[in-house]
């Protein structure tokens with residue numbers, strides 16, 4: 211296990227935009243089809259975050275106030291998975307960087323604290339957001355409580371009903387959490403009229419939160435993944451890991467991370483990408499892992515799409531299953547958002563990362579093996595990365611290669627024991643999203 215001293219915690223975030231071989235495609239205004247400017251985003255986001263979204267500066271200083279809060283749980287530890295290696299009887303060396311030790315239990319606090327800070331500095335009194343499984347909502351609730359900001363969370367109904375403890379966590383930190391679709395917004399009320407039992411989706415909850423923020427002067431909107439500034443805040447993970455791998459005398463041949471919107475994966479991968487882009491380590495493989503039931507990277511389209519169901523957000527060029535995608539509720543493993551971070555999508559197009567999709571049963575099998583060897587009960591999301599990490603270690607056994615594998619471990623699964631219970635009870639089924647459904651939702655992509 212490798213710890214960094216608190217004084218060695220990185221004090222800058224890394225902005226990949228400075229080093230991209232081709233610049234990112236612009237974000238477009240949904241009405242005009244023209245690139246958006248800061249004034250278009252100002253009703254929703256703090257100006258400092260808007261600047262970070264388009265910044266071309268390679269390094270961005272982490273303000274002291276944010277560093278102080280980061281140091282309540284950072285730097286996080288890097289582990290070598292000796293017991294897992296032994297159980298797999300592999301010559302591979304498996305490392306994992308563990309973000310589950312934050313107060314909220316995942317990497318999401320890295321951006322929640324930063325976003326709350328910048329909004330507070332600009333006089334914002336209230337933040338509205340959406341949450342799926344509840345990790346983002348609870349991270350933002352804590353971030354807001356540290357800066358004395360009111361927090362309103364629209365939580366996807368299936369998770370709201372299945373995961374009451376995440377909601378209670380948010381309430382403990384002072385947030386107000388409602389099931390989405392809710393009666394608190396026009397979008398929510400219209401959906402409930404059409405479909406009273408609607409299980410909700412992240413895209414729909416985003417529509418509600420954006421509508422809430424756009425309709426009040428004292429309120430901004432906050433997104434827990436996907437956007438460039440969110441990925442930027444997460445790069446502290448990879449920057450720490452680079453120092454820790456150096457301490458361990460190791461360098462990764464393979465980096466693997468799960469992707470919902472892409473933030474934890476990018477937080478670990480982007481700092482290493484410098485070596486890949488500069489040619490220092492062209493052979494390094496960087497693999498993103500998604501569920502077969504929400505396969506935007508492997509089966510979606512790289513196109514301009516909305517971030518939400520109602521079509522209120524700017525248009526992002528990304529891998530998408532279509533903004534009208536509603537994930538199957540049979541799926542237990544999180545990672546249900548229809549789109550992928552523009553930065554991650556762009557890197558995929560440039561051939562700098564790979565994408566794989568995995569089935570639920572294999573994911574939980576890997577999660578159980580990890581728990582029984584390393585002790586940590588991982589979030590189902592994280593377990594997608596563990597699955598592929600194990601697969602690569604098994605390939606090493608077959609080929610006799612002693613590769614170094616680095617797993618981005620995004621969080622613990624203490625609030626996901628319901629899913630573990632289903633798996634242990636033999637109730638987890640594999641589900642590939644049907645091709646007809648993918649095609650249907652893709653037909654509803656906006657025309658540019």
Ligand SMILES: *Cc1c(COP(=O)(O)O)cnc(C)c1O
Nearest residue numbers: 345435470471472473474620621
């Ligand atoms: C939210 C979450 C994810 C997925 O979101 P990304 O933005 O893709 O990182 C993965 N793991 C955990 C533990 C999460 O809370």
